[in-house]
Amino acid sequence: MEKAVTKIIHRDPEQKEFQQAVQEVLETVRPVLERNPEYRKQAVLQRIVEPERVIMFRVPWMDDQGQVHVNRGFRVEMNSAIGPYKGGLRFHPSVNLSIIKFLAFEQVFKNSLTTLHMGGGKGGSDFDPKGRSDAEVMRFCQAFMAELFRHIGPNTDVPAGDIGVGSREIGYLFGMYKKLCNEFTGVLTGKSLAWGGSLVRPEATGYGVVYFAAEMLATRKEVFEGKTCLVSGSGNVAQFTTEKILELGGKVVTLSDSSGYIYDEEGIDAEKLSFVKELKNIRRGRIREYCERYPHTVYRDADSSLDHNPLWDHKADCAMPCATQNEINENDAITLINNGVFLVSEGANMPCSPSAVDIFLENAILYGPGKAANAGGVAVSGLEMAQNSMRLKWPREEVDARLKQIMKSIHTTCVDAAEEYGLKGNYVAGANIAGFVNVVNAMLDQGLV
Structure with missing residues (x-):
C-alpha cells in the first residue's frame, strides 16, 4: 500500500487533493488486502489509482464584448469496471487536474455503493460562470462540448452537473451534443423535466x-x-x-x-x-x-x-x-x-x-x-439514465422512495462491511471497504484490461 502512495507522490507531487483522497481510501482497505493476497498479486491498488483515461483540452470562447478567452477543460474517466463512467462537471476557477482526479476517484466508490451499474468519472473547467451573461455561458458550454462530445455517450460516459453546472449549463451542453451527434440520447443527467430529466434529481x-x-x-x-x-x-x-x-x-x-x-x-x-x-x-x-x-x-x-x-x-x-x-x-x-x-x-x-x-x-x-x-445525487442520476433508456418518467413518489431505499441500503452496506472487519461504527472504513471490494472484484472478473 505504501508503495502505491509513494509512487503517486513521486509521479504527481503537485496533486495534493488526489493524494489525500487516495491515502484516505487505501489506509482503510488495508485489512481487505491482508485477507485477500490475490489482490496484491494482481496489483489492484496500482490499477485502481490510475485513471483509465485522462482528457485535457483548451476551450476558446468569446465574451459579449468580443474578447476571446481560453480556459482548460478536463474529463477524467477513472474506472469503468461496473458500468459506464458517471460523474459531474464542475465549472469553477479552482478546477485543476488534481481536483478532478480526486473527485473521479471518490466517484468510483460512491457509485459502487449505490448498487447501480455505474463506473466513476469527473470533469470540468476553470471557467467561472459567476457574473457571466446567459449568452456567455452558452458560448462557453458549446465550446466545451465541441471537444468533449467525442469522448462521451450513454453507454460510455455520462456526465452530470456539479458546482457551477446547473440546469442552465446542462441545457446548453446537451443542445450542443445533440447537434454534433445528431441523436437524442441520455448522455447527460440533471436535464430539465421537459426533455428527459427525472423528478427529484x-x-x-x-x-x-x-x-x-x-x-x-x-x-x-x-x-x-x-x-x-x-x-x-x-x-x-x-x-x-x-x-x-x-x-x-x-x-x-x-x-x-x-x-x-x-x-x-x-x-x-x-x-x-x-x-x-x-x-x-x-x-x-x-x-x-x-x-x-x-x-x-x-x-x-x-x-x-x-x-x-x-x-x-x-x-x-x-x-x-x-x-x-x-x-x-x-x-x-x-x-x-x-x-x-x-x-x-x-x-x-x-x-x-x-x-x-x-x-x-x-x-x-x-x-x-x-x-x-452524498451518493443520493448520483443514485437518482442512475435512475434518470434508466428512465431515459425506457423512455419513461416515474412519478415523484416512486423516485423519492427509490432514493430513500438506496440511502438505507448504503447505510446498511457500510455498517455490515465495517463490522465484518472489526470496525463497528466506522462509516469511513465501511464505505471504503464495501465500495473497494465491489469494484476490485469486477476488475478481476474482467481480466488484465
Whole structure:
C-alpha cells in the first residue's frame, strides 16, 4: 500500500487533493488486502489509482464584448469496471487536474455503493460562470462540448452537473451534443423535466444526505425532530438538505457562500428557504442579501486568514458541510464537538480534512463520509439514465422512495462491511471497504484490461 502512495507522490507531487483522497481510501482497505493476497498479486491498488483515461483540452470562447478567452477543460474517466463512467462537471476557477482526479476517484466508490451499474468519472473547467451573461455561458458550454462530445455517450460516459453546472449549463451542453451527434440520447443527467430529466434529481443529493443521517441517528434511537443543524453552502445541495431537515422537524441556523455566512438563531423556515432559492438560483445573488430581508440575522464575511471557519462556532446537534473540500479542519472539528455536535453528514466531496476525520472517529461522532452520505445525487442520476433508456418518467413518489431505499441500503452496506472487519461504527472504513471490494472484484472478473 505504501508503495502505491509513494509512487503517486513521486509521479504527481503537485496533486495534493488526489493524494489525500487516495491515502484516505487505501489506509482503510488495508485489512481487505491482508485477507485477500490475490489482490496484491494482481496489483489492484496500482490499477485502481490510475485513471483509465485522462482528457485535457483548451476551450476558446468569446465574451459579449468580443474578447476571446481560453480556459482548460478536463474529463477524467477513472474506472469503468461496473458500468459506464458517471460523474459531474464542475465549472469553477479552482478546477485543476488534481481536483478532478480526486473527485473521479471518490466517484468510483460512491457509485459502487449505490448498487447501480455505474463506473466513476469527473470533469470540468476553470471557467467561472459567476457574473457571466446567459449568452456567455452558452458560448462557453458549446465550446466545451465541441471537444468533449467525442469522448462521451450513454453507454460510455455520462456526465452530470456539479458546482457551477446547473440546469442552465446542462441545457446548453446537451443542445450542443445533440447537434454534433445528431441523436437524442441520455448522455447527460440533471436535464430539465421537459426533455428527459427525472423528478427529484435537483433534490437528490441534499435529500440523500439527510436520509443517510437519519439512518445514523436511528442507530442511537434518535430522530431529526428538535435537532439544531449547521449547514454550509447555499447551492443546490445545501438548499435541499435544509428542506428535508425542516420536513423531518429539525432546525437549520446557518448557510454560506464564498463571500461569507449567515446565522439565523430563529431558524431558516420554509419561507426563508424559498427566498434563498430565489436569491441563489434565479438572481444569482450573494448570501449577505439574506440579512437585508431578515435584519435579525448575523452575517460574517469570509476571512481566509483565520485558522478555523466561524460558521462551525455555533451550538448545534448536527453539521452538514455542503460547500467544498476541506472546509472543516482540525480546529473546526474540535469546536463542533465542544459545541455539542454529535453527527456530521457530508453533502460536499471530502469537506473534512484527514485530521478532522480522525477527531470525529476518536470521539465516536456519527460521521457519514461523502462517498456514502452524498451518493443520493448520483443514485437518482442512475435512475434518470434508466428512465431515459425506457423512455419513461416515474412519478415523484416512486423516485423519492427509490432514493430513500438506496440511502438505507448504503447505510446498511457500510455498517455490515465495517463490522465484518472489526470496525463497528466506522462509516469511513465501511464505505471504503464495501465500495473497494465491489469494484476490485469486477476488475478481476474482467481480466488484465
